[in-house]
Amino acid sequence: MDGRTLKKLGLLSLAILFAGIAACDDAPERPLRFGSTLWPGYEPPFIINDFNPEAAETLTPIQFLSATEVIQAFRNGSLDVVGLTLDETITLQAMGADVTVILIADISNGGDVILARPGITSIKELTGKKVAVETTALGAFILTRALEKNGMDSQEILPVLTTSMRMVSTYTDGEVDAVVTYEPHRTKLLRLGAKEVFTSKDMPGEIIDVVVVDRTLIEKRPEDLKKFVDLWLEGVAIINTSKQADELIASRHQLSAEEVRSSYQGLILPDRAANKDFFKDDAVKITALTKRLEKVLSENKLIQPDIKTDQLFDGQFVME
Numbered sequence: 001m002d003g004r005t006l007k008k009l010g011l012l013s014l015a016i017l018f019a020g021i022a023a024c025d026d027a028p029e030r031p032l033r034f035g036s037t038l039w040p041g042y043e044p045p046f047i048i049n050d051f052n053p054e055a056a057e058t059l060t061p062i063q064f065l066s067a068t069e070v071i072q073a074f075r076n077g078s079l080d081v082v083g084l085t086l087d088e089t090i091t092l093q094a095m096g097a098d099v100t101v102i103l104i105a106d107i108s109n110g111g112d113v114i115l116a117r118p119g120i121t122s123i124k125e126l127t128g129k130k131v132a133v134e135t136t137a138l139g140a141f142i143l144t145r146a147l148e149k150n151g152m153d154s155q156e157i158l159p160v161l162t163t164s165m166r167m168v169s170t171y172t173d174g175e176v177d178a179v180v181t182y183e184p185h186r187t188k189l190l191r192l193g194a195k196e197v198f199t200s201k202d203m204p205g206e207i208i209d210v211v212v213v214d215r216t217l218i219e220k221r222p223e224d225l226k227k228f229v230d231l232w233l234e235g236v237a238i239i240n241t242s243k244q245a246d247e248l249i250a251s252r253h254q255l256s257a258e259e260v261r262s263s264y265q266g267l268i269l270p271d272r273a274a275n276k277d278f279f280k281d282d283a284v285k286i287t288a289l290t291k292r293l294e295k296v297l298s299e300n301k302l303i304q305p306d307i308k309t310d311q312l313f314d315g316q317f318v319m320e
Helices: 002-024 044-051 053-057 067-075 085-094 137-149 165-174 186-193 215-220 222-241 241-252 258-266 270-301
Strands: 032-037 059-064 081-085 100-106 113-118 130-134 157-164 178-182 195-199 208-214
Touching: 032 067, 032 222, 044 053, 044 059, 044 222, 044 241, 053 059, 053 258, 067 085, 081 085, 085 100, 085 137, 085 208, 085 270, 100 215, 100 222, 113 137, 113 186, 130 137, 130 165, 137 195, 137 270, 165 178, 165 186, 165 195, 165 208, 178 186, 186 258, 208 215, 208 222, 208 258, 208 270, 215 222, 222 241, 241 258
Parallel strands: 032 059, 032 081, 130 157, 130 178
Antiparallel strands: 081 208, 100 208, 113 178, 113 195
């Protein structure tokens, strides 16, 4: 075989190699993996997959037992997009993660509560009583705000640290007098006779769930994130209008369809217009809330202060 033939074969091999690389570059990206805990405000990605089979090309929703598991999966790269409370997002950033909020998922308007045994009718009556609370920033924040609004501090109650999965059993086993909790545990405890003594209605606009990504994903997959947000907002519309959605959500949350609809009365699911309002003017509206949350979290020694809240929000994907 002469040198000219070898040269031609070499060039052909290079052409095949580069063609293979180009084919890999043109290959479609895998669906974005969305992770969250069981919470009505995180249902849009799940419900859109139920209603629209083509959504699976863009997103894969995965449910976890706790926010801690969601954050761990996100930090190790197993998830691309996550649903978190705003305080959890602040805590994640405080841990060194370069995260960005791209969507407001929901605003709690009664879905987060403090429930007490019958006969206890106010937060003040919890003085000296055992109160179950999760070892999360949100649990501490709700309890702190409830006590503040009633002229009390944490030394006047007896906190009992627990997990979301033990919220109901901690109450039924008689271990505590009250529970800081949320849906679907709220509805299950109300069935058992527990009474609301404080809800997120008493701290309007302060508990917000958000959709979070690593900042690098915005640069790598902007089109996919735009599709993801569009599908999320379609899911919001379905939840707000479809009885079939209630039935599907009920099976995931182990509630009745009627209880699901009732649970959404304690939530506001922002549509595109409402999301735009949150992100307008450099997200000034939600940045102010973030600074308040940061203050409470740092005062409770849950984070170090000086979070970069001005870098936390990017509303480009909710803009049409």
